Amino acid sequence: MVVLFTENLAPSELKKLRNKQRKAKRKAEQESALAAQVQVKREQHHKARQQQEQGDPEAPQLDELVPDKLARAEDPLEQALKFLQPLRTLAADRIDTYLMAFEIYFRKEKPLLMLQSIKRAWRIDSQNEHLHDCLLRFRTWLDEKQAGLPAAVTTVIDKETQPMFKGRSSLTMAEEFVAGPALRSQRSALWGARALRRLQAARADDALALATRLDLPDLSIQGCVEVLESLRAGDFGPCEEATARYAQACAAKFPHALAFKPPAEPQDCAVEN
Numbered sequence: 374m375v376v377l378f379t380e381n382l383a384p385s386e387l388k389k390l391r392n393k394q395r396k397a398k399r400k401a402e403q404e405s406a407l408a409a410q411v412q413v414k415r416e417q418h419h420k421a422r423q424q425q426e427q428g429d430p431e432a433p434q435l436d437e438l439v440p441d442k443l444a445r446a447e448d449p450l451e452q453a454l455k456f457l458q459p460l461r462t463l464a465a466d467r468i469d470t471y472l473m474a475f476e477i478y479f480r481k482e483k484p485l486l487m488l489q490s491i492k493r494a495w496r497i498d499s500q501n502e503h504l505h506d507c508l509l510r511f512r513t514w515l516d517e518k519q520a521g522l523p524a525a526v527t528t529v530i531d532k533e534t535q536p537m538f539k540g541r542s543s544l545t546m547a548e549e550f551v552a553g554p555a556l557r558s559q560r561s562a563l564w565g566a567r568a569l570r571r572l573q574a575a576r577a578d579d580a581l582a583l584a585t586r587l588d589l590p591d592l593s594i595q596g597c598v599e600v601l602e603s604l605r606a607g608d609f610g611p612c613e614e615a616t617a618r619y620a621q622a623c624a625a626k627f628p629h630a631l632a633f634k635p636p637a638e639p640q641d642c643a644v645e646n
Contacts, residue, residue, distance in 0.1 A: 468497040468504065475507045479514070484526060487511055488533055495537060502564035505550055509568050512543040544572050551583065559589045559596040567608050574610075581609045585619045587626055594630045597623045601633075 457474055464470045475490035491511060494504045511534075519527055538546070547568045555565035566584035570577055584600055601623065603609070604616040624633035 466497070468494050468501055471497070472501075472503050472507060475511075479507075479510060482514075482518075484515070484518075484522060484530060487514075488530055491537070492533060499537075500554065502554070502558075502561045505546075505554075506564050506568055508537055509543045509547055509572070512538060512541075512546065513572070516543070547572050555583060557590065559586075559592050559600075562586055562589060563596075563600055563603060567603065570609050577610055581612060581615055584609065585615065585622075587622055592626075594627050594632060597627070598632050 454477060457470070457477060461470060461474075471490045471494035475487055475494070478486040478490060488511075491504065491507055494501065494507070498504065515530065519530070522530075541549075547565065550561070551565045551569055554561040556562070563584050566580040569583070570580035584603065587597075601616070601620060604612060604619060609615075620633050620635075624630070627633060
């Protein structure tokens with residue numbers, strides 16, 4: 374019988390082992406999330422197909438809108454547009470539909486379609502945190518690209534964005550958000566902090582401090598998980614120590630939450646010959 378004990382491993386080897394465990398856990402979580410998204414797409418596709426079969430004239434025309442194909446698309450933006458079409462019919466009253474539309478058109482650099490998306494989202498919920506971030510990115514994009522746009526397009530954009538931008542720069546809008554909504558909501562704090570870090574890299578410490586506050590009135594386990602994921606994704610730059618401290622603070626705040634517990638130590642195992 375050969376007995377393997379983790380204490381026999383060198384510190385560097387033990388660290389590698391733990392890193393592998395963390396990566397495996399993260400991969401499993403990502404695969405689970407992807408499976409859930411695919412299931413939602415499949416259900417929406419089925420509902421739209423039923424509408425077509427029942428002769429609904431407003432039902433979207435589906436060109437083989439197969440969720441499994443979308444998950445492995447070689448042209449993800451074009452496939453995302455196909456997915457967006459039924460959403461505009463089936464979820465026309467949901468702000469997420471138009472936030473998704475903006476994200477697609479932003480990557481395709483379609484200014485008038487970006488404008489259309491944020492206007493529709495604005496009508497549904499002008500205070501939405503994600504929408505605010507979309508407005509900041511659109512404002513920044515215009516600062517960089519508007520000079521090269523046709524005059525007619527510029528005129529339309531200037532007129533239609535006035536109620537939203539109110540003549541403010543993206544940085545001014547971000548600072549106002551940080552000084553207001555971000556002090557009252559954990560989700561707003563995270564979105565505001567990410568925007569501040571993106572617009573002013575020199576204020577990375579301020580942004581990190583805002584994102585990791587644990588004294589906000591609506592603090593929740595899910596909100597803390599989202600912050601932790603954002604830190605680990607590099608949204609605030611390299612901050613491994615701050616991430617570890619935040620995870621520990623969350624564990625103290627929510628002692629029964631599994632999300633903040635450190636990875637389980639490898640079990641001592643016995644292998645019989």
